[in-house]
Amino acid sequence: MQSVGIKRTAFQGTGLTTGGLPTFVDVGNSFGAPAIAEDNLIYQMAKNGKRVVMMGDDTWVQLFPHHFNISHPFPSFNVKDLDTVDNGCIEHLFPYLYKEDWDVLIAHFLGVDHAGHIFGVDSTEMIEKLDQYNGILEKVVDVLESQSGPGGLHENTLLLVMGDHGQTINGDHGGGAPEEVETSLFALSLQKHPSSLPSETDSSSCRLDMEKRTICTSSIEQLDFAATVSALLGIPYPFGSIGRVNPELYALAAGTWNLDIFTSKSGLNLSSLERWMQNYVNALCINTWQVKRYIDVYSASSVIGFSDKDLLHVSNLYAQAHDIWLHTKEALLKCKSEHCFTSLPQLKKQVEAYSNFLSSIAALARSKWTEFNLKMMGTGFCILVLSLFVHIFTIKKLDKLCSFHLPHGGNFVISFESIFAYAAVLIRAFSFLSNSFILEEGKVASFLLATAGMLQLRHAIVKKKMLLEGLLFVLVVPLLRFGIELGQSKQAVNSLFLKSFPSWTIGIDEATNLWIYVADFLSFLALTILAYILYKSISYSSCQGIFKYVVVGSIFTSSLIALAWAFDGDLFSPSTMIVDIKAYWIPRIIYVFGLLQLLLLTISQLCGKEKTSGWEEDTIVKATAMLSAWSSTIIILSGKQGPLIALAAVIQEFHFTGWCIIRLILLEPRAKNDCTGSSISYSSPVTKWSLLAVCLFFCTGHWCAFDGLRYAAAFVGFDEFNLFRQAVLLTIDTFGFSHILPVMGLPLLVAFLRPEVQAEKRKQLFFFQLCQVYLTYGLILATTMTLTIICVTIQRRHLMVWGLFAPKFVFDAVGLLLTDFFICFASLYYFA
Numbered sequence: 001m002q003s004v005g006i007k008r009t010a011f012q013g014t015g016l017t018t019g020g021l022p023t024f025v026d027v028g029n030s031f032g033a034p035a036i037a038e039d040n041l042i043y044q045m046a047k048n049g050k051r052v053v054m055m056g057d058d059t060w061v062q063l064f065p066h067h068f069n070i071s072h073p074f075p076s077f078n079v080k081d082l083d084t085v086d087n088g089c090i091e092h093l094f095p096y097l098y099k100e101d102w103d104v105l106i107a108h109f110l111g112v113d114h115a116g117h118i119f120g121v122d123s124t125e126m127i128e129k130l131d132q133y134n135g136i137l138e139k140v141v142d143v144l145e146s147q148s149g150p151g152g153l154h155e156n157t158l159l160l161v162m163g164d165h166g167q168t169i170n171g172d173h174g175g176g177a178p179e180e181v182e183t184s185l186f187a188l189s190l191q192k193h194p195s196s197l198p199s200e201t202d203s204s205s206c207r208l209d210m211e212k213r214t215i216c217t218s219s220i221e222q223l224d225f226a227a228t229v230s231a232l233l234g235i236p237y238p239f240g241s242i243g244r245v246n247p248e249l250y251a252l253a254a255g256t257w258n259l260d261i262f263t264s265k266s267g268l269n270l271s272s273l274e275r276w277m278q279n280y281v282n283a284l285c286i287n288t289w290q291v292k293r294y295i296d297v298y299s300a301s302s303v304i305g306f307s308d309k310d311l312l313h314v315s316n317l318y319a320q321a322h323d324i325w326l327h328t329k330e331a332l333l334k335c336k337s338e339h340c341f342t343s344l345p346q347l348k349k350q351v352e353a354y355s356n357f358l359s360s361i362a363a364l365a366r367s368k369w370t371e372f373n374l375k376m377m378g379t380g381f382c383i384l385v386l387s388l389f390v391h392i393f394t395i396k397k398l399d400k401l402c403s404f405h406l407p408h409g410g411n412f413v414i415s416f417e418s419i420f421a422y423a424a425v426l427i428r429a430f431s432f433l434s435n436s437f438i439l440e441e442g443k444v445a446s447f448l449l450a451t452a453g454m455l456q457l458r459h460a461i462v463k464k465k466m467l468l469e470g471l472l473f474v475l476v477v478p479l480l481r482f483g484i485e486l487g488q489s490k491q492a493v494n495s496l497f498l499k500s501f502p503s504w505t506i507g508i509d510e511a512t513n514l515w516i517y518v519a520d521f522l523s524f525l526a527l528t529i530l531a532y533i534l535y536k537s538i539s540y541s542s543c544q545g546i547f548k549y550v551v552v553g554s555i556f557t558s559s560l561i562a563l564a565w566a567f568d569g570d571l572f573s574p575s576t577m578i579v580d581i582k583a584y585w586i587p588r589i590i591y592v593f594g595l596l597q598l599l600l601l602t603i604s605q606l607c608g609k610e611k612t613s614g615w616e617e618d619t620i621v622k623a624t625a626m627l628s629a630w631s632s633t634i635i636i637l638s639g640k641q642g643p644l645i646a647l648a649a650v651i652q653e654f655h656f657t658g659w660c661i662i663r664l665i666l667l668e669p670r671a672k673n674d675c676t677g678s679s680i681s682y683s684s685p686v687t688k689w690s691l692l693a694v695c696l697f698f699c700t701g702h703w704c705a706f707d708g709l710r711y712a713a714a715f716v717g718f719d720e721f722n723l724f725r726q727a728v729l730l731t732i733d734t735f736g737f738s739h740i741l742p743v744m745g746l747p748l749l750v751a752f753l754r755p756e757v758q759a760e761k762r763k764q765l766f767f768f769q770l771c772q773v774y775l776t777y778g779l780i781l782a783t784t785m786t787l788t789i790i791c792v793t794i795q796r797r798h799l800m801v802w803g804l805f806a807p808k809f810v811f812d813a814v815g816l817l818l819t820d821f822f823i824c825f826a827s828l829y830y831f832a
Contacts (some may be wrong), residue, residue: 007160011039013062014063015035015222015223015227016035016041016164016225016242017040017041017042017063017064017226017238018036018038018039018040018041018238018240018241019041019223019224019225019226019227019238019240019241019242020038020223020224020238020240020242021242021365021366022342023224028684028721036063036064037242038238038239038240039238039239040064040226040238041226041229041230041238042063042064042067043064043067043238044230044234044235044236044237044238045067045103045104045233046067046068047235048235050103050104050233050235051101051102051103051104051316051502052067052069052102052103052104052105052106053068053069053070053071053096053102053104053105053106054068054071054072054073054106054108055071055073055074055088055089055092055106055107055108056072056073056074056076056085056088056089056091056106056107056108056109056110057073057076057085057108057110058073058074058075058076059076060073060106060108066238067347069101069102070102072088072092074088074089075720075721076110077471077715077720077721077726078114078715078719078720078721079114079118079711079712079715080114080118080583080712080715081114081719082111082114082115082118082125082129082149083111085109085110085111086109086110086111086129086132089107089109090136092107093105093107093136093140094139094140095145097140097143097144097154098143098153100153101234105234109131109133109136111132112126112133113167115129116167116521117711117712121167121168121169122169129255137161137186139157140159141188142235142302144157144159144188145190146510148190149545150260153649154190155190155191156191157189157190158187158189158232158252158253159186159187159188159189160185160186160187160363161185161186161187162183162184162186163183163184164183165180165183166178166179166180166181166182166183167179168179168180168506168707179708183221187252189248189252189253191253202259203321203821205217205218205552206382213399218248220246220248220249221243221244222240222243222336223241223243223244223362224243224244224245224246225243225246226238226241226243227241227244227245227246227287228243228245228246228249228250231245231250231286231287232249232250232253232285233450236290237286237287237290239294241290241291241294242291242294242295242296242357242361242362242365243358243362244284244287244354244355244358244362245280245283245284245287247280247351249788250280250283251276251280266374273344274344274347277344277348277351278332278347278349280351281328281347281350281351281354283396284350284351284355284358285325285354285706286355287354287358288296288321288354288357288358289443291319291357291358292314295311295314295361299311304337304791306364306368310364310368313360313364314357314360314361314364317353317356317357317360318357318754320353320357321350321353321354321356321357324346324349324353325350325353326346327346328346328349328350331346332346341451365766366734377789377792377793380789381786381789381790381793384785384786384789385786387615387782388779388782388783388786390792391775391779391782392779394412394771394775395772395775395776395779396770398771398772398775399772402765402768402769402772403767408592411613417486418684419453419569419685419831420451420455420684420689421452421683421684421686421688422683422785423785424448424451424452424687424691425687425690425783425785427444427448427781428444428448428691428784429784429787430787430806431444431784432784432787432788432790432791433787433790433791433794438704438791438804438805438808439804441694441698441704442484442574442694442698442699442703443484443693443698445691445694445695445698446477446480446481446484446691448691449477449480449688449691449692449695450477450478451483451664452684452687452691453470453473453477453688454474456473457470457471457473457474461562464529473698476565477658477695480692480695480699481695482699482700483695483698484695484699485511486699486701491758496722520565520568523640524562524565524566525566527558527559527561527562527635528562528819530631531555531558531559534551534555534558534624534628535555537551537624537628538551538552539577541698544602545604546600546601546604546625546725547601547604547621547622547624547625550600550601550625550628550629550630551625553596553597553628553629553630554593554597554628554629554631556601557589557590557593557594557632558595558631558632558635560586560589560590560632561586561590561632561635561636563584563586564581564587564636565640567579567581567582567822568582578602583717584717586636586717587636587716587717587718588717588718590633590636591633591717593632594629594630594633597625597628597629598629598630601622601626601629601829602829604829605829615763616750616751616766617751619747619750619766619770619830620748620751622747622752622829622830623744623745623747623748625740625831626744626826626829627744627745630736630740630744632740633732634732634733634737634740634741635735635738636716636717637713637716637729637732637733637736638700638701638713638736638737639713639716661673663803682749682769682772682773682776683776684752684771685749686746686749686776686777687780689742689746689777690747690777690781691743692742693737693738693739693742694738696737696742697735697737697739700737700738702734702738703806704741704807704808704811704812705804705807706807709730709734710730710733710734711730713729713730714727714729714730715729715735716727716729716735731818733815735815735818738815739815739818739819739822742777743819743822743823743826744826746773746774746777746826746832747770747772747773747826750766750769750770750773759818767831770827770830770831774826774827775824777819778820778823781815781816781819782816784812785812787812787818788808788809788812789809791805791808792805792806792808792809
């Protein structure tokens, strides 16, 4: 029998139970995980008559339907719930320890994972959970020891307590850092096992603890888990497993083998170590044959497969191991003396041969299966490069069309700011060829944005106008950089973080609550300023009808956000009603209002009645209404984090900096005359707009890795899991400030430039200019995406390809697709 206490998710569970190599794409199956179709450890248990009992995370029954004799699943996707799954496990675990109707018992505790995600690893909730688990483990061990005697219920029980991943300091996982991919495994067997292992199979390292006791630890690869457990249970290895039977874990359970029967049947009288070695060699023999069979079948059936050279190398290693096996059997048959140790060197040689074969297979699989399809990447790269030329060609065509509507034919002038804009795009794009710059992408963007701001300030000083806008632009960039530093450190400065680490920011005493109140005050101040800006916008004479109602709705939802944050403070007692209002009703009301606002704006465009006196004024009103419709939902999902506190909420930051960019367009050379309508005149502001969007992505606490996704945001307002709803909320939280708002606000760059042309030409000219702005913005993103593809191609064999470069590619690809989608949506909205 085997009792397994295991915490896992679908992504890691695939590798643990199949013994194969899951890729980074499998992380998507952590939400709404489908059943594992390939051969796996749980399937082999059920197929070979093992009675499997499962309790805990309901993901198990999704991954392995109809595989358990008895199951007690509990809902697991409410990350705010620390106790439901754990209490269910506790309720059922101990009664089963006194029963004989199971062979494998799986208890999946989940509270510690949720505590890490929501509160961090150093939080009080995490400490309480760990203390609870320690008490449970002590009770389980006591029960096992009390019934471990000869003929006892747990005479042959092996206890495994493990996690499937680690956590960063704030509870994230999914990246490639050691603290995320390494975890602990505690194994306990009450059987007598070999007192020592041959040095060839012993991978343990020893050290002295604080009490001067020698503590030895070993390591086991995730690939080896399925093969090792299969060998211990005496069931076939999963077909796709390429792992090796771990010697330390196998030795721990060696007492489960009846060595006396083996000795009497073979007529041999070997030492306990030699008998264990022979059993281990037998297990490795079957292990090696299974892996060789899988490699042969895979190579014959797969389109990609392995090269002939690799297959020849594999066959040679297997042939060498088989030849040694023939000599090993011969040596064992000749060993007939009572104290025969001549077979031990041969057994060691056999273990080494099998281990070399299995290690080579694992290394070969990692090198081949974790690489990209170069033909497909080449095709995609060519399409993307072609799109760059299409962008450039279309922009130039629009330049000519605009020149027909401008006085004097539009004599375009390339300014120094425009040259810098082109250079900034190329510098940022080519920085992706360096893995160091990928890690510091947010800092590179903020540096380029600051440089552009300094050039703009110099220009303002020379022309002696718009000094305020230039100065404010320069002052805002350090605030963005501060937010990026906080976001990339994975230490969000929200009220909870400040309660745990108040001295982290400037070293103030930990006993004070000053920073907690400062953070809350800045959050409320931001919402107040935002509401005031929206209020002033509706006083604008052209903001009437549906647009006015949309903006008023955003002011109302801003007050709801302030109310929700007020409930977090000490002004209200934490009653059940207040908790429900704050956690469920307010977010849902905001979502409903946001959806209704978007529907109203869509209806207004379809009806075509909400028109103002001019196209420029109409665009300003439309943009204000659209941005306000999205803002409340994005803010409630983002919460009170460092970047929002740094500039009193990102939406205020966007309006503020965006206003500076818009105003500073007027400093571009001859902006009011010849150059208006040219893509050159928009190159500098659009570039700064795109750099601002990049900064917003990083300073809101995101980064281009799967552990950079703030999964808790997907459950704001909800406890139950729904794949579509949670995916939409997570997408809005991840790309709201960096993609949705910048794209929907781009037309403001055109609306504030009013060229001196005839009224009948203004509408068509405005259409051309808006196309230029969106095409220029799309060209910038397509350029960076092209260099990202080149980077991933170059770094495809890098150690961190799946932890760093592939996620970067995925985030940029999704961002580009979202940008294209919202550009199409914005075009329909503004051009109607």
